[in-house]
Amino acid sequence: xxAMTGEPSAAPPPANRALRQFFTAFNTxxxxxxxxxxxxVVALVAVLAPVxxxxxxxxxxxxxxxxxxxxxxxxxxxxxxxxxxxxxxxxARLSLWIGxxxxxxxxxxxxxxxxxxxxxxxxxxxxIMQVMDVLLSFPSLILGLMVVAMMGPSVxxxxxxxxxxxxxxxxxxxxxxTVSVKERDYIEAxxxxxxxxxxxxxxxILPNIFPEILVMGSLWLATAIRVEASLSFIGLGVRPPxxxxxxxxxxxxxxxxxxxWLSMAPSVAILVIxxxxxxxxxxxxDFVDPKLKGERGG
Amino acid sequence: xADAPALSVQGLTTEFRIGGRWHAAIRAIDFDLxxxxxxxxxGESGCGKSITALSIxxxxxxxxxxIAAGRILFEGNDLAALDEEHMREIRGDRIAMIFQEPxxxxxxxxTIGFQVAEALRYxxxxxxxxxxxxxxxxLEQVKIPSARQRLDDYPHQFSGxxxxxxxxxxxxxxxxxxLLADEPTTALDVTIQAQVLLxxxxxxxxxxxxxxxxxxxxGVVATIADRVAVMYAGExxxxxxxxxxxxxxxxxxxxxxxxxxxxVDRTSDTLMAIPGQVPSINRMPQGCRYAPRCGFRQKICExxxxxxxxxxxxxxxQARCWVRAxxxx
Amino acid sequence: MTERxxxxxxxxxRKFFSVKRGFPNPKTITVRALDGVSFxxxxxxxxxxxGESGCGKSTAGRALMRLIEPDxxxxxxxxxxxxxxxxxxxxxxxxxxxxxxxxxxASLNPKRLVGKALAEPMRVHGLxxGKALAExxxxxxxxxxxxxxxxxxxxHEFSGGQRQxxxxxxxxxxxxxxxxxxxxxSALDVSIQAQVLLxxxxxxxxRGLSYLFVSHDLGVVRWFCQGVAVMYLGRIVxxxxxxxxxxxxxxxxxxxxxxxxxxxxxxxxxxMARIEGEVPSASAPPPGCHFHPRxxxxxxxxxxxxxxWKELGQGRGVACHLFDR
Numbered sequence: 001x002x003a004m005t006g007e008p009s010a011a012p013p014p015a016n017r018a019l020r021q022f023f024t025a026f027n028t029x030x031x032x033x034x035x036x037x038x039x040x041v042v043a044l045v046a047v048l049a050p051v052x053x054x055x056x057x058x059x060x061x062x063x064x065x066x067x068x069x070x071x072x073x074x075x076x077x078x079x080x081x082x083x084x085x086x087x088x089x090x091x092a093r094l095s096l097w098i099g100x101x102x103x104x105x106x107x108x109x110x111x112x113x114x115x116x117x118x119x120x121x122x123x124x125x126x127x128i129m130q131v132m133d134v135l136l137s138f139p140s141l142i143l144g145l146m147v148v149a150m151m152g153p154s155v156x157x158x159x160x161x162x163x164x165x166x167x168x169x170x171x172x173x174x175x176x177x178t179v180s181v182k183e184r185d186y187i188e189a190x191x192x193x194x195x196x197x198x199x200x201x202x203x204x205i206l207p208n209i210f211p212e213i214l215v216m217g218s219l220w221l222a223t224a225i226r227v228e229a230s231l232s233f234i235g236l237g238v239r240p241p242x243x244x245x246x247x248x249x250x251x252x253x254x255x256x257x258x259x260x261w262l263s264m265a266p267s268v269a270i271l272v273i274x275x276x277x278x279x280x281x282x283x284x285x286d287f288v289d290p291k292l293k294g295e296r297g298g
Numbered sequence: 299x300a301d302a303p304a305l306s307v308q309g310l311t312t313e314f315r316i317g318g319r320w321h322a323a324i325r326a327i328d329f330d331l332x333x334x335x336x337x338x339x340x341g342e343s344g345c346g347k348s349i350t351a352l353s354i355x356x357x358x359x360x361x362x363x364x365i366a367a368g369r370i371l372f373e374g375n376d377l378a379a380l381d382e383e384h385m386r387e388i389r390g391d392r393i394a395m396i397f398q399e400p401x402x403x404x405x406x407x408x409t410i411g412f413q414v415a416e417a418l419r420y421x422x423x424x425x426x427x428x429x430x431x432x433x434x435x436x437l438e439q440v441k442i443p444s445a446r447q448r449l450d451d452y453p454h455q456f457s458g459x460x461x462x463x464x465x466x467x468x469x470x471x472x473x474x475x476x477l478l479a480d481e482p483t484t485a486l487d488v489t490i491q492a493q494v495l496l497x498x499x500x501x502x503x504x505x506x507x508x509x510x511x512x513x514x515x516x517g518v519v520a521t522i523a524d525r526v527a528v529m530y531a532g533e534x535x536x537x538x539x540x541x542x543x544x545x546x547x548x549x550x551x552x553x554x555x556x557x558x559x560x561x562v563d564r565t566s567d568t569l570m571a572i573p574g575q576v577p578s579i580n581r582m583p584q585g586c587r588y589a590p591r592c593g594f595r596q597k598i599c600e601x602x603x604x605x606x607x608x609x610x611x612x613x614x615x616q617a618r619c620w621v622r623a624x625x626x627x
Numbered sequence: 628m629t630e631r632x633x634x635x636x637x638x639x640x641r642k643f644f645s646v647k648r649g650f651p652n653p654k655t656i657t658v659r660a661l662d663g664v665s666f667x668x669x670x671x672x673x674x675x676x677x678g679e680s681g682c683g684k685s686t687a688g689r690a691l692m693r694l695i696e697p698d699x700x701x702x703x704x705x706x707x708x709x710x711x712x713x714x715x716x717x718x719x720x721x722x723x724x725x726x727x728x729x730x731x732x733a734s735l736n737p738k739r740l741v742g743k744a745l746a747e748p749m750r751v752h753g754l755x756x757g758k759a760l761a762e763x764x765x766x767x768x769x770x771x772x773x774x775x776x777x778x779x780x781x782x783h784e785f786s787g788g789q790r791q792x793x794x795x796x797x798x799x800x801x802x803x804x805x806x807x808x809x810x811x812x813s814a815l816d817v818s819i820q821a822q823v824l825l826x827x828x829x830x831x832x833x834r835g836l837s838y839l840f841v842s843h844d845l846g847v848v849r850w851f852c853q854g855v856a857v858m859y860l861g862r863i864v865x866x867x868x869x870x871x872x873x874x875x876x877x878x879x880x881x882x883x884x885x886x887x888x889x890x891x892x893x894x895x896x897x898x899m900a901r902i903e904g905e906v907p908s909a910s911a912p913p914p915g916c917h918f919h920p921r922x923x924x925x926x927x928x929x930x931x932x933x934x935x936w937k938e939l940g941q942g943r944g945v946a947c948h949l950f951d952r
Binding site: 192 | 717726734747798
């Protein structure tokens with residue numbers, strides 16, 4: 001019987017295939033490698049903060065305050081004599097943690113909302129998306145501001161605030177492909193086979209819309225970090241003396257002309273990581289591009 | 299006293315670049331298209347029939363493909379060697395092409411009157427009013443009802459069959475010598491297909507055109523063709539007058555194809571499928587390309603056969619098969 | 628041959644779609660996709676539903692399975708009322724009626740391994756687990772002529788014909804009794820069509836399957852089916868056994884369809900009659916008999932009154948005033 005059909009084309013195992021596509025996509029956009037490496041470095045630094053920091057970030061050395069970069073204090077000291085490098089490194093931890101967790105929450109919750117809206121359609125869809133539209137109409141910073149102002153500035157509340165602003169875009173980005181995928185024959189086959197709605201959504205629709213969500217995730221992580229920094233900058237972020245990049249910029253603002261390095265270091269850090277994430281996003285976009293893969297259903 | 303053929307294709311080979319190497323999609327294609335004749339190119343997907351037509355009109359994308367060998371003789375020129383500027387003059391004017399999908403072959407944001415008249419303005423240098431009048435005439439000839447009122451309608455306001463007629467009108471606006479029709483009725487309902495086939499036959503007579511009709515449907519081919527060339531894996535494997543081909547299908551592929559088609563006019567319990575698959579373009583067998591699937595395969599089939607006359611049939615009936623046709627000596 | 632009731636009975640099936648069209652004042656147009664369709668499929672039989680685009684044949688296939696919910700009518704499977712089933716009962720019934728799709732490139736989830744796609748229905752319905760499940764997947768693949776390694780591959784690694792086989796295997800995994808085949812070979816190359824048709828017929832004999840075979844290709848339907856109904860604009864215009872229906876079509880539309888179907892015989896081209904007119908839109912069917920604008924035998928009565936269905940004996944029926952004297 002097999003002779004009648006011929007052999008299916010010999011193909012590498014699925015994991016290798018995904019890896020090869022990843023490499024292809026990232027090699028087309030060489031800057032994506034730069035982004036990935038940079039991000040990895042920053043993440044590593046954040047994780048290894050206790051090891052990499054040279055001083056206790058909260059330790060004040062009033063006698064050494066406002067010093068420029070030196071051998072002892074790699075990036076100098078701030079107005080309280082605290083080592084900027086150490087504060088920067090611990091600040092990275094906080095930024096990545098807040099940004100990462102909030103985006104993860106937003107991704108899960110937002111995608112779920114979008115998928116449900118797109119899958120069931122009708123009035124549920126309209127109702128859900130109208131709520132999303134209301135949330136979307138707030139600039140992320142304002143929304144974050146409102147939440148923190150109402151609930152107080154803690155790490156948890158910050159995460160909640162940022163997640164809230166990121167949920168509507170994820171809902172949108174999950175809804176559109178859901179609507180088109182659910183019309184495909186293979187979804188109709190699932191219904192014909194008697195699968196339940198949750199199963200169809202989780203097992204069949206989600207893997208087909210996940211790529212878009214992933215790309216969005218990488219880009220929004222950059223936004224989340226920026227929003228956190230902005231909120232800290234205006235004083236609504238995590239309370240001092242905990243080091244945050246935004247807070248450090250704010251502290252450096254007072255003597256910006258004399259002690260420019262106080263604000264410069266955290267600003268550059270934010271710039272670097274946002275840039276890195278955007279470059280990763282470019283590579284990821286090619287990685288998930290169905291035209292390159294040639295296997296997207298339909 | 300034979301007239302010179304309208305088109306003479308000699309040894310045409312078109313290659314595509316796959317994985318960095320050039321592979322022949324069609325190889326050594328030879329045929330003549332006589333005046334006022336309908337030649338059908340029939341075969342399954344991947345056999346190269348569309349590529350043949352695109353090669354004739356120089357429409358193979360330069361980045362990925364090239365005409366590697368052969369001549370395409372038309373009105374004293376070798377189209378394969380002609381530069382782009384001269385080819386543009388020929389396309390739409392002396393040789394025209396119609397395609398399978400009328401929805402995507404018509405520009406959705408331009409009226410049909412505009413699109414039909416465009417060829418006339420471009421090739422014949424007609425002014426707007428004159429071109430429009432001519433366009434109306436042709437649209438009436440392709441039997442668009444209320445053509446005058448519909449000149450300013452858009453493609454989406456027409457049904458599939460009507461759009462196909464508009465495309466035919468566009469192609470015939472400049473009264474070309476040759477019409478290349480690439481599966482023009484495949485996407486149409488069967489009753490509409492019958493109308494369009496009849497229309498093509500009538501217009502061909504009226505304009506004294508020759509037509510190359512590409513199809514995968516042997517029934518359609520039997521309906522419209524004067525001569526038939528059966529293609530497989532980039533080669534012509536059999537070529538004959540239409541009656542000869544269906545009376546004595548000689549190449550095993552032709553025979554197998556006919557036996558695998560269920561017919562509406564006959565009850566037959568036997569349907570014989572062809573085992574295996576068409577070889578992919580970069581893994582062609584060295585000898586006869588059909589041999590791996592052929593029930594008559596012999597040792598000699600490891601050599602690539604040439605087109606040879608079929609014994610006992612008209613001299614114009616040729617097949618590419620050691621076993622069934624020609625000098626196995 | 629024990630004379631049992633038919634496996635599937637469809638009566639007066641109707642499905643309407645409302646479409647808002649027009650700018651700046653949108654009007655709601657009702658498209659009568661199915662307008663009173665009745666037929667029956669006997670056990671072990673392949674029954675064809677033919678017609679051109681817009682006739683409603685695909686809608687009929689889906690409506691009887693409740694993939695689209697019909698607006699009116701009755702569907703009985705082994706006597707049980709399909710339309711009245713609640714969700715749980717419908718889920719159980721889903722095993723008995725399966726569907727094979729036209730487009731092999733859209734009918735399989737591209738992100739799902741073939742083996743998982745075949746195992747899932749059996750797992751969901753509790754038909755097998757663990758090693759027995761893997762064994763069944765292997766057996767299914769073998770039944771449709773694919774090697775066991777296919778289970779570890781993704782759909783895009785297969786050709787159109789192979790994907791169609793996988794789709795068939797998936798439908799078979801729940802052991803259905805009726806398979807709705809919606810143009811299962813139309814998107815395939817000619818030589819692959821024959822392979823898949825032979826496979827479907829082999830399965831019919833081996834598993835005692837019944838088919839509702841939806842197609843526009845009369846040749847394929849003639850070979851595959853024992854009976855056929857011809858649809859036009861949401862209604863059945865003629866029904867009867869094969870090959871009689873195509874040898875002696877009664878309804879003028881069936882005759883037109885038959886005459887227009889190309890035959891691989893150059894000498895048959897003489898009979899290609901001149902066929903007039905377009906397939907009208909399902910949103911604005913002509914009054915009276917839907918076919919009258921294109922009918923060579925149209926009478927005054929045809930323009931005004933839709934012909935009643937007439938049973939003519941020997942399993943044939945037709946809706947045409949020519950038979951309604």
